[in-house]
Amino acid sequence: MVSKKVTWGLLAAWVVHDLEELATMSRWTRKNRVLPTTPAQSAIAIGLMGGVFTAAAAAGARTGGRSKFFQTVLTGFGLHSVTHLATSAIFRGYTPGVLTAPTVVAPFTLWALRRLRAGGIRPNTSPRALMWFPIAVGTVHGIARFATRVRRNTAELPSARR
Numbered sequence: 737m738v739s740k741k742v743t744w745g746l747l748a749a750w751v752v753h754d755l756e757e758l759a760t761m762s763r764w765t766r767k768n769r770v771l772p773t774t775p776a777q778s779a780i781a782i783g784l785m786g787g788v789f790t791a792a793a794a795a796g797a798r799t800g801g802r803s804k805f806f807q808t809v810l811t812g813f814g815l816h817s818v819t820h821l822a823t824s825a826i827f828r829g830y831t832p833g834v835l836t837a838p839t840v841v842a843p844f845t846l847w848a849l850r851r852l853r854a855g856g857i858r859p860n861t862s863p864r865a866l867m868w869f870p871i872a873v874g875t876v877h878g879i880a881r882f883a884t885r886v887r888r889n890t891a892e893l894p895s896a897r898r
Contacts, residue, residue, distance in 0.1 A: 737800035737801070737855055738800055738801035738851050738852055738855040738857065739851065740797055741851075742796070742801055742848045742851045742852065743793050743796030743797040743800075743801055743806060744793050744796075744797055745844060745848060746789060746792060746793045746796065746806070746809065746810055746813065746844075746848065747789050747790055747792075747793040749813070749840050749841060749844040749845075750785075750786070750789040750813065751786075752836055752840050753833060753836040753837070753840055753841050754782045754785070754786070754833075756832065756833055756835055756836045757778070757782060757832045757833045758778055758779060758782050760830075760832040760833075761773055761778045761832040762774055762775045762777070762778050764830070764831065764832050765832075768827065773877075773880075774884060776880075776884045777877070777880040777881055777884050778880070779880075780876075780879065780880035780883055780884065781876040781877045781879070781880040782876075784875075784876040784879060784880070785872070785873070785876050788809065788872060788876075789809065789813075791805070792805055792806045792808075792809035792810070793806070796810070800855075800857075801851075801852050801855060801857050802857055804860065804861070804865070807852070807859045807860065807861050808861045808862075808865045808866065808868070810845060810848055810849070810859070811845070811849070811859060811861040811866065812861075812866050812868075812869045813841060813844075813845055814841065814842060814845030814846065814849070815866065815869075816837070816841065816869070817837035817838060817841040817842040817845070818837075820833045820834045820837035820838075820841075821834065821837060821838065
């Protein structure tokens with residue numbers, strides 16, 4: 737059994753990290769011509785991913801950290817920090833999320849994994865389970881693009897057709 741600081745801390749660390757991404761993603765993607773993302777698309781994708789992190793933190797809190805879902809999301813979150821650092825190295829500069837990846841994401845994940853082990857819980861995340869992360873990221877961004885496209889197309893309808 738571990739402290740709620742470990743389980744709900746995952747959600748708190750994610751919020752801090754994704755606030756940085758929310759504040760910078762759409763401007764950065766337009767400037768660097770990388771899958772341009774509107775502020776609405778960023779907000780929707782981040783909100784949807786927030787649902788995943790909330791569910792994982794709740795599962796972790798409910799099981800005292802024993803939930804495989806919680807452990808997988810926690811581990812994936814930590815590995816995600818590496819992708820931010822690699823992306824910044826590739827672009828040779830700032831990329832959304834790179835400030836909080838080494839200062840919040842990685843330290844929180846390492847601390848939480850240590851707390852789980854100290855509580856007698858051996859995190860067990862399979863590589864197959866971690867493959868859900870790119871799928872989840874792609875899905876939330878796809879839904880966000882679809883939702884903003886539908887909203888934009890609906891807004892362009894003549895008022896008589898609404």
